[in-house]
Amino acid sequence: MTELLDGAKVAKIINDKTAQRVTKLDKPVTLAVIYDPDNEGSQLYVGMKSRKAAKLGIQTRDIPVGADETTDSVIALVESLNADDDVTGILVQSPLAKGIKERQVFSAVAPQKDADGLGATVQGMLFGDALEPYTVAATPQGVMSLLNYYHIPIKGKVALVVGRSQLFGRPMSALLNNADATVTVAHRYTEPAVLKRLLKFADIVAVGVGIPNFIKGEDLKQGATVIDVGMNVVDGKATGDVDFDSAQGIADFITPVPGGVGPMTIATLLENTVTLAELNQ
Numbered sequence: 001m002t003e004l005l006d007g008a009k010v011a012k013i014i015n016d017k018t019a020q021r022v023t024k025l026d027k028p029v030t031l032a033v034i035y036d037p038d039n040e041g042s043q044l045y046v047g048m049k050s051r052k053a054a055k056l057g058i059q060t061r062d063i064p065v066g067a068d069e070t071t072d073s074v075i076a077l078v079e080s081l082n083a084d085d086d087v088t089g090i091l092v093q094s095p096l097a098k099g100i101k102e103r104q105v106f107s108a109v110a111p112q113k114d115a116d117g118l119g120a121t122v123q124g125m126l127f128g129d130a131l132e133p134y135t136v137a138a139t140p141q142g143v144m145s146l147l148n149y150y151h152i153p154i155k156g157k158v159a160l161v162v163g164r165s166q167l168f169g170r171p172m173s174a175l176l177n178n179a180d181a182t183v184t185v186a187h188r189y190t191e192p193a194v195l196k197r198l199l200k201f202a203d204i205v206a207v208g209v210g211i212p213n214f215i216k217g218e219d220l221k222q223g224a225t226v227i228d229v230g231m232n233v234v235d236g237k238a239t240g241d242v243d244f245d246s247a248q249g250i251a252d253f254i255t256p257v258p259g260g261v262g263p264m265t266i267a268t269l270l271e272n273t274v275t276l277a278e279l280n281q
């Protein structure tokens with residue numbers, strides 16, 4: 001039997017805690033969101049984040065940054081938000097308009113305001129397994145919360161991360177490594193035959209490549225835990241990177257799309273936002 005890892009349910013539990021934490025703060029929690037207004041996906045996700053934030057008592061300041069901006073002008077904007085005492089957290093929605101060097105913008109965010117955990121400083125702390133508090137990218141941190149909620153063992157397990165994006169694959173591999181899994185990262189240059197062998201060996205598979213139904217059930221190890229970060233749209237329907245139907249009866253646990261990692265991403269971003277407000281009050 002394959003059990004669902006219900007991200008929508010766990011996100012609600014996290015969101016309820018976040019709302020309670022917001023009420024205990026002396027100061028308003030304000031998240032500044034920089035995004036490309038011409039990107040339909042970003043419009044959708046920024047809207048989802050702002051609506052959820054409002055429900056939890058977090059204010060958002062959505063700042064459109066179009067293709068007429070430059071990397072330098074967006075960095076100057078980030079620096080002004082870093083210096084603004086009314087802004088407690090900053091999020092740079094990916095992707096930014098073509099031509100703006102997103103990684104440089106992520107890294108301009110002050111670590112104490114880096115709600116999305118994508119800057120070089122906090123990512124370095126993650127890879128160094130630092131002892132001081134720091135934020136972690138919302139999607140992989142949300143995956144860890146989901147694994148922990150369902151008591152999925154990680155220590156000593158073989159984990160395969162498919163995809164090495166800054167938003168997901170790289171921080172996911174560091175989190176699993178810090179949690180004592182044996183981690184391999186596969187990516188676009190991994191030979192298909194090698195990927196097949198790695199999949200058959202992996203107790204935990206976390207996939208974020210943006211290719212609908214890229215991984216089939218027959219490729220998985222019997223009893224695997226499968227985390228699907230895919231957010232593709234096929235025939236108007238949200239579709240993951242894993243062929244959900246063929247994984248039934250092979251995976252022990254799987255995240256659905258929709259209702260798996262997506263809601264956890266937003267809940268974790270807002271959890272990070274309130275954590276930063278608490279740390280810096």
Ligand SMILES: Nc1nc2c(c(=O)[nH]1)N[C@@H](CN(C=O)c1ccc(C(=O)N[C@@H](CCC(=O)O)C(=O)O)cc1)CN2
Nearest residue numbers: 045092093094116138139231238258259260262263265
């Ligand atoms: N700065 C960032 N940019 C982007 C991130 C990110 O974490 N930080 N992730 C994605 C988009 N994203 C959040 O930004 C996101 C995508 C999808 C969902 C979600 O809840 N999806 C629903 C399905 C929605 C639908 O029906 O279409 C689900 O999975 O249930 C949340 C957040 C790229 N950019």
